[in-house]
Amino acid sequence: MTEHTLTDLKTPDRKTDDPTRFLSHLELDQPDKTFLDSNELVINMGPQHPATHGVLRVILKLDGEKVLGTECVIGYLHRGVEKIAENRTYTMFNPYVDRMDYVAAVSNGLGYCEAVEKLLNIEAPPRAKYIRVILTELNRLASHQLWLGTHALDIGAMTPLFYTFRDREEILKIFEKYCGARLTTHAFRIGGCQYETYEGFERDVIKFLDFVPPKIDEYEELLTTNRIWLERTKNVGVISRADAIALGVTGPVLRASGVKWDLRKAQPYAAYSDFDFEIPIGANGDTYDRYTVRMEEMRQSLRIIRQAVERIPEGPIMAKVPKVMKPPVGEIYHSIEAPKGELGYFIVSDGSTQPYRVRVRPPSFVNLQALDIMVRGALVADVIAVIGTLDIVLGEVDR
Amino acid sequence: MQPIAQPGMQPVATTFFFYFLSGLTLVSGVLVITRKNPVHSALALIFGLLAQAGLYLMLYAPFVAGVQIILYAGGIMVLFLFVIMLVNLERSRKEEQFNKQWLVGLVAAVALGALFVVVYVKGKNLFPNHIAQPIENSNTQQIGVMLYGQYMFAFEIASLLLLVAIIGAVVMAKKRI
């Protein structure tokens, strides 16, 4: 499906690589081609649409039913989070971070807290790291379940949505018992965790670990071998390995194209190096591979949680953090493997209590660039399937 | 529908339905050519074709009536409507409805109609005397026997012709073979 591929894998070279390679569909070199010469149609999938997972505007250029090119117009959910960060102290900015990827809020908090901890040169105690891992993996499971429900709904299967939301409730109940909130949890603090695990936390988590695998099997039973699902997802939205690396796509999208890159194994953070788990990869880079990769990731998350809950150490949950945080002058970039991809925080400190600049590298923002490559030559109905399979959250794309 | 001798039932119904159906056909025909809006013309044609199916029924030819509904009203008229809707209609609405030479056309049509009537009246004895045979129950079977027995060759040629038309349409519509 893709028309442009790199022949060999190399770092982008400004002199030889042509950046307009990705713009050729706009035909900038043929200014005399008029509208009457073609039967092209420009359709707008407006900001309000049941299937764009938020306020995303996609302008499609069609030839009959085939897509010639797309243009995404974003910014409808821009709230100026990064600018706000410049006027808040490091601790005050912590709750804002959850609101970016509101589906998987715990990961956002983890990334930010770890970035600031790196800047302050402190390390969270081991117990706090294990708690962080457990909650982050539960959060990954919840995010993938929501993804599965909405993706299946876009393709037409109404029922998995209700099943995944029912099972997601259990995770949200655990979050609520732990920190009082279901969605925007603000679970972690700089230096560790504020709340000790509540009475019965391990029991709840283990009960959940026994409850969920048959449910995941139920989702697979409905979809994985379904002829219609296979026809809607196989060879749809293919992105090759080279293109994925060139565009900077990360997360399950990258892994489905065959690249075994997961930050939990490549640059381990929080307690991930203590655990034994696999990285699922796919072969073709199509929608079906992304589906199987995320389903397998759900099961691997369960594996990590089980190991963490069994071996959780005793000890303090908060490191020695100064009351007034004034990190030394410097900058840091720290990234974690959020459910949607590589979530990175670039924080520049000028020695005061407020950061000079916080730049968030949202995985959905970078993955959304791949939409154009993925749907070239596909049909309109596939555009919706591909937006679903990229698993974007507009809160993250727009910030 | 075998007519059963009911007091005062049968004759009224037959003539009433004949006049009703043929009137509907005629009115539809006139509407087809006089409506400015092509979709209204197509709609009138649909009613005309359905009325004609009713007339076939009255001639004790139920199979032809059924096929008329399936093919003409349900197939060909759908095709007509597709084409009407995909073609730009604005220009056709501004066009003149009738030609400037409508008087000559009317005189020619009346003359032709008079010719037909004179031929029929004068040569009535030459036409074979067929009354519609009310053997309705085996109408389909008889058509089948004739079509696949006596007229097999013509039937196959007609189907070959249709196949050629389909292939031609597909070839013309596809951008690449």
Added chain:
Amino acid sequence: MLDYVTSYLSSNTTPGQAGNVFWALVYIMVVFGGVSVAVMAMNWLERKALAHFQIRLGPMRVGPHGLLQPIADAIKLMTKEDIIPAEADKFVFWIAPLIILCASFAVYIVVPFGPTHAITDLNIGILFMLGVSSLSVLGIVMAGWASNSHYPLIGALRSSAQMVSYEVAMGMAVVSAILMTSLHGLGAYGVGVGTSGTGTLSMIGIVQAQQEQHVWFLFKFFPLGFIAFGIFAIAMVAETNRAPFDLPEAESELTAGFHTEYSGLRWSLFMLGEYAAMIAVSSIAVTLWLGGWFRPFPNTLTGDTWDLVFSLFPGLTFLALAAFAFVGVARMPKHPYFRVQTIGLAGFGAVLALIGLLLFAPPVRDRIQDIYWFVAKVGGFMYLYIWYRATFPRYRFDQLMRVGWKVLLPIGIGVLILTAVLGVVL
């Protein structure tokens, strides 16, 4: 005059064939009223069954367990503002739902609920049904065009292209079944001469041919009858624009369907026509392959005792429904707010039980048999429709057309040829 009315009661033909206008009108009233009630019941059943598939409850407030929800929906739709788009063609906009409605309801003239329980028995019955149900395509195209809007037009053209494509596959499957009516042998691979073997297109004749050949056409020349039935079952779902073939009217796609610009009563006419068409094509399937109005095993389990056993089924069904209603009454919360609902449900259960007991009475028992088995089989199909909608994702439009033309049609032609060959050889 009176003996004109009563003379029909002693005849054993349909009113159409007896030429009896009065009783034909009575039958028409009963059938159309029954279909309208069935559409409302189907609306309720769809919302409840879909909800239960999705582990939620569905309508529970409007009547006990939402039983009055269809009435509430009807009242809402009737009192809504009738919006006509600005540049729309008013005449075509008005007539499009009527065409669909008339086409869907005219099919019921030949649907056989029993050997004499049809409005009439045209001797081109199945041809008539296929033809008239293909007229609803016209209504859809006109509805899309009259809305004077880009997306409904594309949706209407897609819907009608899909319907026309699957009509071809349906026709192939139907012809296979018609071929089977002209066979002589008995049983699944009928060998030898056992029946008169007169082929017929009339609906009642098709069911009687199944009875004479002692086999449902579903099992005739197994697996050919089964494959033909399968083709028809898939094509009829596509014909009525239901899931998984409902891309033209899905909400999450770009083209929003041909009935976007219709609101209120006009939209409810579309919905009525769609459900009526669903019931109509299910009736075709039941008549052609599932033995119509005959009870299961009419030839192998014969005799008075078996007749008695099977004749108890209608009453038992209604008693079972009444039992469900009473279980619902027992599980209602014991709060004063729920008192009206509890009484309502108990009353409904009592009515069902009364009907069930009435159906045990011998004179009613014999008459109601045919109608009951026919309606029960069609009801099974209705449940299948809802099940498909809950389970399957949607086909993309080009995949839909591919399935219709490149998968179902060749298999249909193959089944037809094999049926003809087997019919001649055996």
